[in-house]
Amino acid sequence: MLRTLIFGSILFASSFSMSQSFFLPADSLNKPRLIGVSSGVAAVWAGSMIGLSQVWYKDIPKSKFHTFDDSKEWMQMDKAGHFYAAYKINHLTSDLFIWSGLNKKTSLWLGTGISLGYQTTFEIFDGYSQQWGFSWSDMTANAVGSFSYLGQQLVWGEERIIPKFSTFPTEFAAVRPEVLGSTFGESFLKDYNGQTYWLSFSPGTFFKNSRVPKWACISVGYSVHEKLVGDADTYFDATSGITYSAKREVKLSLDIDFSKLPIKRPWLKAVVKQFNYLKIPFPTLIYRGDKFVGSWSGW
Numbered sequence: 478m479l480r481t482l483i484f485g486s487i488l489f490a491s492s493f494s495m496s497q498s499f500f501l502p503a504d505s506l507n508k509p510r511l512i513g514v515s516s517g518v519a520a521v522w523a524g525s526m527i528g529l530s531q532v533w534y535k536d537i538p539k540s541k542f543h544t545f546d547d548s549k550e551w552m553q554m555d556k557a558g559h560f561y562a563a564y565k566i567n568h569l570t571s572d573l574f575i576w577s578g579l580n581k582k583t584s585l586w587l588g589t590g591i592s593l594g595y596q597t598t599f600e601i602f603d604g605y606s607q608q609w610g611f612s613w614s615d616m617t618a619n620a621v622g623s624f625s626y627l628g629q630q631l632v633w634g635e636e637r638i639i640p641k642f643s644t645f646p647t648e649f650a651a652v653r654p655e656v657l658g659s660t661f662g663e664s665f666l667k668d669y670n671g672q673t674y675w676l677s678f679s680p681g682t683f684f685k686n687s688r689v690p691k692w693a694c695i696s697v698g699y700s701v702h703e704k705l706v707g708d709a710d711t712y713f714d715a716t717s718g719i720t721y722s723a724k725r726e727v728k729l730s731l732d733i734d735f736s737k738l739p740i741k742r743p744w745l746k747a748v749v750k751q752f753n754y755l756k757i758p759f760p761t762l763i764y765r766g767d768k769f770v771g772s773w774s775g776w
Contacts, residue, residue, distance in 0.1 A: 545610025550707035563622030698728035724766035
């Protein structure tokens with residue numbers, strides 16, 4: 478997920494470097510905008526590939542191209558990350574092409590192709606690494622994420638089910654820092670125990686006579702607890718004498734669709750919409766293993 482977030486974060490940051498007029502889509506094809514978006518996507522794509530090949534893959538032993546089945550590791554939390562990243566990259570790039578004046582359907586297909594192509598490039602890199610391999614389960618998650626955004630737009634003409642992400646530090650990273658991260662930044666990305674992937678939706682978008690505002694959402698999340706080893710559900714810590722037993726978590730909470738808040742200023746609405754990348758803290762009911770627990774924040 479770290480690698481795919483690079484793409485979105487660079488493009489997202491660049492979107493705030495212009496005036497308020499930036500946030501208004503072009504009424505017709507705007508060639509300077511289209512050239513800028515296309516060049517930006519190509520530059521970020523190529524630049525991140527070159528950078529990661531020198532940093533991420535530089536010290537990893539190479540091998541012949543091979544596949545690797547990691548579908549049963551980490552209780553599929555990494556697959557949820559692939560789904561989320563692919564979906565968000567599609568959403569972001571589609572919006573940028575719509576902003577440039579391309580028609581919506583063309584923009585959506587371009588966003589889908591870029592999302593899948595970008596993710597596939599990393600899988601090919603992995604295929605030549607001894608430590609990993611080309612993962613068909615990763616590719617499946619990438620495809621489902623990309624086409625989930627495309628499908629919603631083609632069927633409903635809007636985004637009704639929104640993938641979101643939340644994370645917090647846990648005590649488990651200190652038990653296996655070499656795997657789950659030895660610093661806050663590393664554990665933020667590697668400790669799946671602190672991560673939750675959510676799907677938020679509003680009853681108001683599905684039922685015409687609903688009195689629920691379209692911005693008020695119900696959110697269902699998925700996470701894990703005490704997961705310290707990728708391919709095993711138990712881990713014995715010799716230092717503390719504690720045996721950790723991994724459990725899946727299903728969470729139920731409330732949320733906000735920031736894109737549907739009644740904000741009149743287009744530029745402010747576009748800024749606030751970006752908060753849909755993250756799930757905000759709300760009281761949460763958690764089903765962990767075989768029992769229910771509560772949390773004030775969803776953590």
